[in-house]
Amino acid sequence: MVIGMDRDTNSNTRIAMVNMHGAISIVNAIPTGKGSTLGIGLGVNVTVRMSSGQGRIVSNTGDVGFIHNIIKRIMPDDMLKHKDIAIEIRSRIPMGYGLKSSSAVSNAIALACHRLVVNDDNYGDEDNHDDARDWITARDLKVIDAAVSASIESRVSITGAFDDACACYFGGIFVTDNHARRILKHERVDENVNVVILLPMGIRRSDPMRLRHPLLVEHFNHAVRLAEDGRYWDAMILNGVLVSSLLSIPYNLVLDALEHGALAAGISGNGPAVTAITDSESKAKDIAYVWQNYGEVIRSKASNEKAVVSMVEG
Template sequence: MKETGQAVAYGAVSILNALSTGKGGALSIDLSTRAKVVLREGHGPILSDNGHPKSPSNLATLVVSKMLEYYGYAGKVHGQVQTSSNIPYAVGLKSSSAAANAIALATASALEERVQDTDLVRIGMEASIESGVSLTGAFDDAIASFHGGANITDNKNRRVEKILEIPADVQICVLVSSPRESTIGLEPSKYSSIKRILELAYNEALNGQIWDALTLNGLAYSSILGRDSRPALCAIEAGALGAGLSGKGPAIVAVTTPEASEKVRKALKSFNGQLIETRPNFNKASIEL
């Protein structure tokens, strides 16, 4: 055991929100969470020093505890986990998936143990559910955060259905307004009224119409959640390839070509909120030496 491990994992935006249909899709973005895990021999607690003061610290401690149990170290070591991130918390940019993946990978590094990617992602998902930051573990988000790129998934059966091809030169503008919303207390049955629209979005994504799927999904969830759809519609009018709510929001994501990016940014800046400019991420979560 080398005692200290560090790792990075990435945020993502929704292509398909799986709450209604069980079919999800997410695109990894170039915003990240870094985790540092320090372990010492001997029984004791796992302490957390979060990079997001408002985020649940029990997610971090649960991930570490589950990783220790996985390797047979439960009750034999104690330590501390620290995270830092430029992903806004609880706005729909998959901050919890990024944190869980980074912490799990950093723990494996601190223990000098190898882990299968599927097991690492599963442990992070289980911790997310148990800590209350996710209803389902968000398999699509976890996969995009860990592997990079974009995917379509069967979240109920935790199976990747398709890896999507994303142009490397697209740009992503994210408008983050308030209020933020926690996953805790939200029921999937609330979204049954938009199921038919979401099934259409799923078929569009499977057929390669990724940005149309993102738009349909985002507008449908905006309607049921009472989110303002005007920023997404204005971004599309300004030339965005697609735009819509990410997750349950409040983040609105707009995907654009470099040529249309200035007009799209200007359209989004006409609304209140923080504008974040990023791009797709194609890197896998990794241990940092």
């Protein structure tokens, strides 16, 4: 429920809705500034309603400071002060597990607000071409930039997590330089790839700055090079060994998946989610079966789907 604002009684109300997918890590960017990610099917749906008002921003969930920070980067001040904004977030991505929930939500809020600000019926027409999924427009990057800058300023991320934001927004596989906000590589992924995710019970998140241990930075650099060479699964395995040792996430969980035939397995983001990749439905089932002893298991697929924004009738 949206608290504090009437719904749709105002004929000036305009509503934008966004579907944005989530992602998992191939290589964590915190140690080196460069990261790699893979888009998955699990996603979020965000609705933003804009009506005449006095600059109030309300949301059914989440941190209003962070949300406000995103919106102010998209909406000009003189527009915002005459509007009320109500945000409704519905997410299938578990929060606080390293599964890019914050990137998916912040991208989605930024995109919905941008759609409302631009107010152009032809908005996003370039996405309707056959090869549109491979298109990355200046508009897309502007939206991502707002979400990434807000996430640094609000201390939701350390590097801005541009790698996470790109995979959520565009789908497919990315290798990025987060500090330069530069895409180093983008490739479509085979959508038959199964992604198995474990949310392990009883494991707390450690300080992600531990990932910057000087003795292991060169090994993270090597993982980035593997990803840049297209050896994504090797990169993911190496990242998993490094992240699990630095953040004290039991490696036996990762090993279980590899022993049951995963092409790759590792830790997503700053954990504690453990992820496994396989091209076989039956191996995905085997991995899910062993992992259910350790916590909740979620099954998904790799995704190349770009975010979609649409205007909704009030």
